[in-house]
Amino acid sequence: MPDVKQEVTEAPPPITDRDSDPWWAALYAGHLKLPRCLDCGSTWFPVTPGCPECGGIHVELVASTGRGHLYSWVVINRALGQSMSADAPYTIVAVDTEEGARMFGRLFAPSDQPMRAGEPLSAVIRTLHGQTVVGFERAIS
Amino acid sequence: MKDDRRRESFLGRTALVGVGFTEFSRDSGRSVLSLAAEACRRAIEDAGLSRTDIDGVVSFSVLNDSVATQAVATVLGLPELTYALDMNLGGQAPCFMVMQAAMAVEAGLADAIVVFRALNGRSGIRVGSTQFHGPAGQYRYPIGFSAYPQYIAMWARRYMIETGATYEDLGAVAIAQRAYAEANERAVIRAPLTSQSYLESPFVSDPFRMADCTTEVDGACALVVTTLERARDLRHSPAVVRGAAYVLGNRSGLDIGDALLWKDYSRNYTGLLAKALWDSAGLGPTEIDFAELYDCFSSTVLFGLEGLGFVGRGEAGGFVRAGNTALGGRLPTNTNGGLLCEGYLHGMNTLAEAVLQIQGRSGERQVPSANSCVVTSGGMMDGSALVLTRA
Numbered sequence: 001m002p003d004v005k006q007e008v009t010e011a012p013p014p015i016t017d018r019d020s021d022p023w024w025a026a027l028y029a030g031h032l033k034l035p036r037c038l039d040c041g042s043t044w045f046p047v048t049p050g051c052p053e054c055g056g057i058h059v060e061l062v063a064s065t066g067r068g069h070l071y072s073w074v075v076i077n078r079a080l081g082q083s084m085s086a087d088a089p090y091t092i093v094a095v096d097t098e099e100g101a102r103m104f105g106r107l108f109a110p111s112d113q114p115m116r117a118g119e120p121l122s123a124v125i126r127t128l129h130g131q132t133v134v135g136f137e138r139a140i141s
Numbered sequence: 142m143k144d145d146r147r148r149e150s151f152l153g154r155t156a157l158v159g160v161g162f163t164e165f166s167r168d169s170g171r172s173v174l175s176l177a178a179e180a181c182r183r184a185i186e187d188a189g190l191s192r193t194d195i196d197g198v199v200s201f202s203v204l205n206d207s208v209a210t211q212a213v214a215t216v217l218g219l220p221e222l223t224y225a226l227d228m229n230l231g232g233q234a235p236c237f238m239v240m241q242a243a244m245a246v247e248a249g250l251a252d253a254i255v256v257f258r259a260l261n262g263r264s265g266i267r268v269g270s271t272q273f274h275g276p277a278g279q280y281r282y283p284i285g286f287s288a289y290p291q292y293i294a295m296w297a298r299r300y301m302i303e304t305g306a307t308y309e310d311l312g313a314v315a316i317a318q319r320a321y322a323e324a325n326e327r328a329v330i331r332a333p334l335t336s337q338s339y340l341e342s343p344f345v346s347d348p349f350r351m352a353d354c355t356t357e358v359d360g361a362c363a364l365v366v367t368t369l370e371r372a373r374d375l376r377h378s379p380a381v382v383r384g385a386a387y388v389l390g391n392r393s394g395l396d397i398g399d400a401l402l403w404k405d406y407s408r409n410y411t412g413l414l415a416k417a418l419w420d421s422a423g424l425g426p427t428e429i430d431f432a433e434l435y436d437c438f439s440s441t442v443l444f445g446l447e448g449l450g451f452v453g454r455g456e457a458g459g460f461v462r463a464g465n466t467a468l469g470g471r472l473p474t475n476t477n478g479g480l481l482c483e484g485y486l487h488g489m490n491t492l493a494e495a496v497l498q499i500q501g502r503s504g505e506r507q508v509p510s511a512n513s514c515v516v517t518s519g520g521m522m523d524g525s526a527l528v529l530t531r532a
Contacts, residue, residue: 014279014282014283015278017276017279024279044402046395052402072406073295074286074294074295076285076286079285080288081287092291104280104286105284106285129283131283133284
């Protein structure tokens, strides 16, 4: 209803779906995986039931090394919701993994060194406000 | 070849003829339906038409924040509709809505169509802080990456990395538009902004400060689309739909806030539709008198100036800093103060300002020879654009 006041909600558990369930299951078991196309070989993220490069339907989940390079980032000074606001300021990074997928993650263990596009980062699996998430750590500390 | 098509079916043969607004506020205290009806009623009256002349309604909503065209037609007492379209889109929609309406009147499906956007965007459902239900939200909300000021800041940062653009370049957009807003009574942000006050203000999501972000408002805005033949007999001079294009780029993602699969955050849809837009109009950037570029955030103005070919790659910041987008400059841009200052009607008001300028009705902020303009709708992977001219 357009006239109902909508409150800013706390981050609820992610609304997963039938395509993403296997990816989350792997993550909960401590494994970062990425979808790969058996037809053209490309790797991407997030999990989709078809290949964004060639339209192929034979998609498998393969292990990621978790290594990647910094593509872009944003420092969030004003966050939404109580728990995220308590974290602010925090940094969200966009990382291109060496397999060729782009992922977003919370930057854990930031340092005082200035961020630099292209710098190496490594994925970590952490719990954030009760939820298992992908994050990244800087190789430069 | 699709690229060579001039789309002569409706281009140069349809026009925007009436403009209607409600007040823009932080808390309207009214229903969205009442706002929608008021803006439509005013647009119809402004065109010199009556409710019995209207046989089509087109609108869009995101997150179910608006009302159905059916409801608006009922409240306005329209006799019957032969064309109605409710689109589930955001800021990419306004120019695209006009394209739909123009095609419909040219095809004879309707005679006069009112297009509108209405929402209690501040006191009701706020797009800036409401979660989308699409399949990509699960990868961003749990990490606290959850709103447009954050998503588009990620693009602005990459643009700065690739082009060397600076905070001062972003600020120049906000400062230039604030000067227009001082002359616009409808704008909700009108206090003067200087380079110093901009740079001293805190970040919201670095690289964005508050002045780089649109402000959410309650309100509605409507326009009337009809054939040029009909338009010539109406109250105001017509704003002719001369060129039009829409594009949804390759790998555009799973919802309108999802950029995970988009490869280049330093370029948006404007570069993808520029050739089709200019070809369809038979005009180029050097023949355009002013621009109304979608500016949910300051950076999207820079993207639009470069994407549409007004300046080269990485030159937009310097172009704005040199005063080219101010009144009297080479390309007056966002002459109502933009969404940054007038308020976030999702670009419907951006389009309305273009029509008012073409009709010579923008008062103190009127561009002296406003014969042709470009308007864009959208900030990221997909969007639409129009070239409007005087008849």
